[in-house]
Amino acid sequence: MKLLSAISATLLLGALPFFTSSNYVIGVAISACIFTTAAAALNLVYGYTGLLSFAQLGFWGIGGYATALTVMTFGGSFWLGLVWAALIDTAIALAIGYPAVRTNRHAFVIVTLAFALLVTLVARDWVSLTRGPLGIPGLPAPNLFGFEFKTTPLFYWIAYGYALLALGLLYALCTSRIGRTLVAIKQNEPLVRAQGISPVPYKLAAFAVGAAITGVGGGIYAFHLKIIDPLFLDFYYMQTFLIIVITGGAGSYWGVIAAGLIMSTLPEVLRFSADFRMIVYGVVLLLAVFAMPGGVGGWLHERRLARARAGLI
Amino acid sequence: MEVDATYLAQLTANGIILGLLYALIAVGLALIFGVLEIINFAHGELLMIGAYAMTFMLPAVGLLYWPSLAVATAVVALCGLLMYELFLSRLRPGEFERSILVTLALSIIILHVVQYAFSASPRIVDTQYGFDGWTIGAIRVTWTRIVGSGVALVAFVFLYVVLKHTRFGRAMRAVAQNREAALMVGVEPKVVARNAVALAAALCGMAGAALAPIQLVSPIMGQALIFKAFALIIIGGLGNVPGVIAAAVGLGLMESWVGGFFEIVWQETAVFVVMIAVLLLRPDGLFKQGTMRVG
Numbered sequence: 202m203k204l205l206s207a208i209s210a211t212l213l214l215g216a217l218p219f220f221t222s223s224n225y226v227i228g229v230a231i232s233a234c235i236f237t238t239a240a241a242a243l244n245l246v247y248g249y250t251g252l253l254s255f256a257q258l259g260f261w262g263i264g265g266y267a268t269a270l271t272v273m274t275f276g277g278s279f280w281l282g283l284v285w286a287a288l289i290d291t292a293i294a295l296a297i298g299y300p301a302v303r304t305n306r307h308a309f310v311i312v313t314l315a316f317a318l319l320v321t322l323v324a325r326d327w328v329s330l331t332r333g334p335l336g337i338p339g340l341p342a343p344n345l346f347g348f349e350f351k352t353t354p355l356f357y358w359i360a361y362g363y364a365l366l367a368l369g370l371l372y373a374l375c376t377s378r379i380g381r382t383l384v385a386i387k388q389n390e391p392l393v394r395a396q397g398i399s400p401v402p403y404k405l406a407a408f409a410v411g412a413a414i415t416g417v418g419g420g421i422y423a424f425h426l427k428i429i430d431p432l433f434l435d436f437y438y439m440q441t442f443l444i445i446v447i448t449g450g451a452g453s454y455w456g457v458i459a460a461g462l463i464m465s466t467l468p469e470v471l472r473f474s475a476d477f478r479m480i481v482y483g484v485v486l487l488l489a490v491f492a493m494p495g496g497v498g499g500w501l502h503e504r505r506l507a508r509a510r511a512g513l514i
Numbered sequence: 515m516e517v518d519a520t521y522l523a524q525l526t527a528n529g530i531i532l533g534l535l536y537a538l539i540a541v542g543l544a545l546i547f548g549v550l551e552i553i554n555f556a557h558g559e560l561l562m563i564g565a566y567a568m569t570f571m572l573p574a575v576g577l578l579y580w581p582s583l584a585v586a587t588a589v590v591a592l593c594g595l596l597m598y599e600l601f602l603s604r605l606r607p608g609e610f611e612r613s614i615l616v617t618l619a620l621s622i623i624i625l626h627v628v629q630y631a632f633s634a635s636p637r638i639v640d641t642q643y644g645f646d647g648w649t650i651g652a653i654r655v656t657w658t659r660i661v662g663s664g665v666a667l668v669a670f671v672f673l674y675v676v677l678k679h680t681r682f683g684r685a686m687r688a689v690a691q692n693r694e695a696a697l698m699v700g701v702e703p704k705v706v707a708r709n710a711v712a713l714a715a716a717l718c719g720m721a722g723a724a725l726a727p728i729q730l731v732s733p734i735m736g737q738a739l740i741f742k743a744f745a746l747i748i749i750g751g752l753g754n755v756p757g758v759i760a761a762a763v764g765l766g767l768m769e770s771w772v773g774g775f776f777e778i779v780w781q782e783t784a785v786f787v788v789m790i791a792v793l794l795l796r797p798d799g800l801f802k803q804g805t806m807r808v809g
Contacts (some may be wrong), residue, residue: 206703253611285529297790299794300793300794301793304793304798306610306705307547307551307553307610307752308752308793310553310614310750311553311744311745311748312748312789312790314555314741315741315744315745315748315786315789316786318737318738318741318784319741319782319783319786322738322741322779322782323779323782323783326729326777326778326779326782327779337645394550406554422807436622436737440618440622443615443618447615451611477630479622479625479626480622480623480626480627480630482622483619483620483623483626484619484623484624486615486618486619486622487601487616487619487623490612490615490616490619491604491616
């Protein structure tokens with residue numbers, strides 16, 4: 202059932218450019234692919250490992266800037282830029298993660314939030330590298346062996362391919378022995394230690410993998426927008442990733458993906474003005490926290506349990 | 515590099531004043547964390563409400579500083595009370611992630627409602643003190659800064675007396691140190707939590723009102739300042755009130771010096787680097803972590 206709906210959704214999304222030629226619809230689909238992937242990366246860090254990380258926003262921005270600067274300033278290709286995005290984000294994640302994961306989870310949240318805010322300030326103030334508030338406009342279309350991804354439908358294949366790749370990798374990771382260890386760390390860290398497993402390398406690895414996946418997503422998204430400026434680090438993105446994970450149910454792989462596809466198209470439907478959109482988002486977050494603490498995934502799980510109980514009688 | 519003594523003295527004076535105001539913001543965060551174990555992400559927005567209340571009160575009372583400050587403080591204390599009664603009181607202890615999401619959602623809603631209602635453009639605030647300053651030798655400090663840091667100092671003394679010598683404050687410390695034991699001797703955690711949030715909000719509103727004439731008032735002013743307040747409560751040790759004040763003055767000084775001699779990007783980065791270094795060397799903060807202490 203799950204597999205069937207996953208396969209049909211994959212095929213349906215893959216065939217999207219054949220159904221519509223509207224650049225707007227395909228643009229929304231690109232956002233859906235990238236946001237879902239970034240949210241799934243946050244789910245690995247927060248949902249599975251239990252580390253609420255706001256640093257994802259920083260990694261997103263650094264990935265975007267690294268890719269854009271590789272192409273525009275250092276004359277590399279888009280693909281090389283993505284590799285740099287992943288490498289730089291991994292390195293930074295390890296550097297910040299090492300002191301941060303050893304503290305308590307309260308401190309972890311604050312450190313990652315401070316990091317995200319810092320990246321925004323640096324993007325704005327380090328004018329000689331990032332060109333400050335003016336940003337870097339006119340990012341060119343990616344080019345693979347002479348083939349140019351110059352239209353929106355063609356660019357969609359990059360976003361779609363990356364989403365499949367990253368989500369596949371995350372699926373493999375989450376269902377493996379490592380994924381189960383991460384869940385164990387979230388649920389009972391002293392027990393994990395008692396089993397002779399040191400939680401620090403696992404937490405660091407999850408944090409770094411989440412950072413790299415988010416960074417590459419940011420790089421692709423920057424080239425979709427064709428411009429990068431400090432607004433790329435707007436808290437709106439972090440908010441989106443977090444709402445997707447919360448409404449989908451932290452720690453539920455398919456719940457988060459379903460929520461990602463829905464929540465990234467919903468704001469487009471509800472779009473009156475930029476200010477209202479954020480207010481609606483805030484209210485949705487509040488409602489989700491109070492009404493559905495477990496998210497969609499938690500709600501489905503409860504329902505399944507209830508059905509199993511009813512079957513017993 | 516040639517260092518001019520006057521310039522250094524000027525930077526030092528500015529740094530101390532800035533640090534005292536940072537401390538006023540961060541103390542509220544530490545108080546809320548100590549009593550409720552919640553990190554209030556909407557704290558920056560409370561600050562911003564205080565600054566806006568000051569902005570709108572000043573013309574109404576003919577630019578008089580003190581009545582406006584009192585009203586702004588009261589308004590924000592009331593906002594804190596509402597925030598607790600409507601949202602925070604519904605959270606059970608130990609629901610750390612939910613508390614973050616709730617305060618984060620409130621922060622986003624307040625920020626964008628204010629932006630929608632009063633536009634995002636920054637405002638300059640004039641008071642009875644105008645933009646005149648006090649000159650000692652070659653250093654010149656504006657009156658609004660001097661009064662602002664005076665307000666902060668008085669607030670710290672007040673906070674010390676409240677926490678140390680009143681039932682109201684002792685109950686807060688009791689809950690912060692041992693929730694169960696406090697419950698056993700008849701301290702009601704909900705009432706104490708409500709008081710703590712209102713007190714923290716009042717301090718934060720006062721900081722916002724004092725900052726309004728010193729810097730530009732805009733909806734995003736809270737976001738920029740709260741980043742430093744978060745770093746401060748990490749450096750000072752979570753829930754440690756005097757530690758936070760000491761860290762804040764140190765940070766204000768450092769920021770002023772770094773900003774005076776290097777490019778502006780280093781000013782922001784330095785704060786973060788210090789925080790990471792402190793975490794690496796002393797994961798519990800610079801000052802011994804413990805339950806809420808005042809002396």
